Amino acid sequence: MATEGKKLYTLSDVAVHNSADDCWLIIGGKAYDVTKFLEEHPGGDEVLLSATGKDATEDFEDVGHSSAARSMMDEYYVGDVDPASLPSKPTHTPAKLATYNSDKSSDSLIKILQFLVPLAILGLAVAVRFLTKNNDVSS
DSSP states (O other), rough: SSSOOEEEOHHHHHHTOOTTEEEEEEEEEEEEEEEETTTTTTTOOHHHHHHTTTTTTHHHHHHHHHHHHHHHHHHHHHEOOOGGGSSSSSSOOOOOOOOOOOOOOHHHHHHHHHHHHHHHHHHHHHOOOOOOOHHHHOO
16 A cells, blocks of 8 residues: 555554654655754744644644645655544544633622623613603602
């Protein structure tokens, strides 16, 4: 299954190459040894190092690399990656962010106010109606 003498790797084969001295990435089902490119990468070596040990295709595509960058990839190609070794869906789930509370008030106070304010408006409406009805009767 190897292409032009290139080897077929699994995700775990590629994942062990995860340091600045030995850095491989998986992009589009292919393995790339980008160790020599780390210092030249415009986004810095941290970006590439953080993409090791997983399928970095989505990360690569999200950045929107130029056609020149895509053509450079051939230079670093080492082989194909067995699709069966890749997870069917991403294993990374983004961190759940807490809701932003600009006034720094407690959540319980907000919940109480969300209940009390409409109740106070309703009470005020009933009181106004009651008072205006009594004024109409006594006139």
